[in-house]
Amino acid sequence: MLLPRINHRLLLLRHLSSPPPFLSSPSSSPSRFLSSSKPPSPASNLRSGVMTGPMGVQPPKLVFRQLFEKESSTYTYLLADVAHPDKPALLIDPVDRTVDRDLSLVKDLGLKLIYAMNTHVHADHITGTGLIKDMVPGVKSVISKASHSKADLLIEAGDKICLGSLFLEVRATPGHTLGCVTYVTGDGLDQPYPRMAFTGDTLLIRGCGRTDFQGGSSSQLYQSVHSQIFTLPKDTLVYPAHDYKGFTVSTVGEEMLYNPRLTKDEETFKSIMENLNLPYPKMIDVAVPANMVCGLQDRAAKA
Numbered sequence: 178m179l180l181p182r183i184n185h186r187l188l189l190l191r192h193l194s195s196p197p198p199f200l201s202s203p204s205s206s207p208s209r210f211l212s213s214s215k216p217p218s219p220a221s222n223l224r225s226g227v228m229t230g231p232m233g234v235q236p237p238k239l240v241f242r243q244l245f246e247k248e249s250s251t252y253t254y255l256l257a258d259v260a261h262p263d264k265p266a267l268l269i270d271p272v273d274r275t276v277d278r279d280l281s282l283v284k285d286l287g288l289k290l291i292y293a294m295n296t297h298v299h300a301d302h303i304t305g306t307g308l309i310k311d312m313v314p315g316v317k318s319v320i321s322k323a324s325h326s327k328a329d330l331l332i333e334a335g336d337k338i339c340l341g342s343l344f345l346e347v348r349a350t351p352g353h354t355l356g357c358v359t360y361v362t363g364d365g366l367d368q369p370y371p372r373m374a375f376t377g378d379t380l381l382i383r384g385c386g387r388t389d390f391q392g393g394s395s396s397q398l399y400q401s402v403h404s405q406i407f408t409l410p411k412d413t414l415v416y417p418a419h420d421y422k423g424f425t426v427s428t429v430g431e432e433m434l435y436n437p438r439l440t441k442d443e444e445t446f447k448s449i450m451e452n453l454n455l456p457y458p459k460m461i462d463v464a465v466p467a468n469m470v471c472g473l474q475d476r477a478a479k480a
C-alpha cells in the first residue's frame with residue numbers, strides 16, 4: 178500500500194474522497210496544494226494503521242497550547258505536529274494585542290507557523306492574522322468563504338486543513354455570524370484523542386455567542402450546534418473562542434447536559450436569545466471592518 182506523502186506545507190483538501198482542488202482565492206498558490214500528490218488516506222484507512230505501519234511513518238505528535246487575551250477574554254489556540262521534521266504549526270483566533278507573545282512561543286518551541294486561522298469575523302477584538310502575516314513570511318490566513326472577508330484561503334464545510342500528519346475538519350456552524358465555522362481535529366487512530374472542537378463563538382462553555390449582529394440567527398445557531406457539534410463523540414473537548422468566567426475547556430457531553438441555553442427546545446432557545454438585552458458591542462464598529470480584511474484595515478484603505 179502506498180503511504181501518503183507527508184508535507185508540512187498547505188494541504189487543504191475539499192472532501193477526502195475527491196482530489197484536492199485549488200481554491201478560488203486569487204492569492205492562493207497552486208503549489209501549496211498537493212494536487213499532484215497523494216492526499217492523506219481517509220479516516221477509515223488511517224484506522225487500519227497506515228500512518229503507524231511497518232514503513233516507519235511516525236504518527237503526529239500534537240503540541241497544544243491555549244492562550245488568553247484578557248481585554249476581550251479571547252482564547253487563541255496553538256497546534257503543531259512536532260513529529261514532523263519541520264514542526265508545522267497553526268494559530269486559531271489570534272488577537273492583535275498578543276501577537277508578539279504568540280510568535281515568541283512559536284519560536285521558543287521551534288515551530289514553523291504556516292496558518293493563522295479565524296473561526297469567524299470577530300466583533301470584540303481585532304484579529305492578529307494580518308500582523309502575523311507581516312511578521313512571518315509565508316503564513317497563510319484562513320477564514321470561511323461564507324464570512325465574505327479577505328484571506329489567503331477561503332474554506333468551506335467539509336474541507337480538511339492538514340498540518341503535518343494532523344488534520345482539522347471544517348464544519349459550518351452559522352448563527353452567531355453568517356460565516357462561523359468550527360474546526361474539529363481528525364477522526365482516526367493517529368489523530369489526537371479525544372477529538373478537539375474549536376467552536377469559536379458558536380458554542381461557549383455553558384453559553385453561546387449572541388445572534389443579534391453580523392447576520393446572526395438564533396434558529397441557525399441552534400441547528401448548527403445540534404447538527405454539527407452535539408453529533409460529535411461526547412468526549413470531544415470543546416475549546417471556545419472566549420470565556421468570561423474562568424472556564425478553559427468543556428466536552429460535548431457536558432454541554433449537552435448542562436448548557437443552560439442549548440439544552441432547551443428550539444423555541445425556548447430563540448426566546449432566550451431574543452431577550453438577552455445585551456448592550457451594543459463596543460468594539461464592533463472598529464473590529465468588524467478591520468477583521469473583514471485580516472486586521473489590515475489601514476493597508477486596505479490605502480490600496
Ligand SMILES: [Fe+2]
Nearest residue numbers: 299300378386
Ligand atoms: Fe464573535
